[in-house]
Amino acid sequence: MLLAEGTERDLEAIHDYIAELDSATSADYVLDQLLETAETGYFPRMWSHSQGISGAS
Structure with missing residues (x-):
């Protein structure tokens, strides 16, 4: 897996x-x-970019 710099x-x-x-x-x-x-990319509690901040719970 490729990690961002500093990760x-x-x-x-x-x-x-x-x-x-x-x-x-x-x-x-x-x-x-x-x-x-990180490998699976599954973040169930993370809001999507399409929801925007107002859609975050």
Whole structure:
């Protein structure tokens, strides 16, 4: 998967933060879920561009 510039650094920071506050296992799980969601492109709670801001819930 191709990530936008800076995304890898951001994901590493998120991973490090969770690992520090909880555990490396939790951090790995969250990172895996984020990457899986990004790969599928499925964001059920994200409003569509055609809805505009007024259509966001």
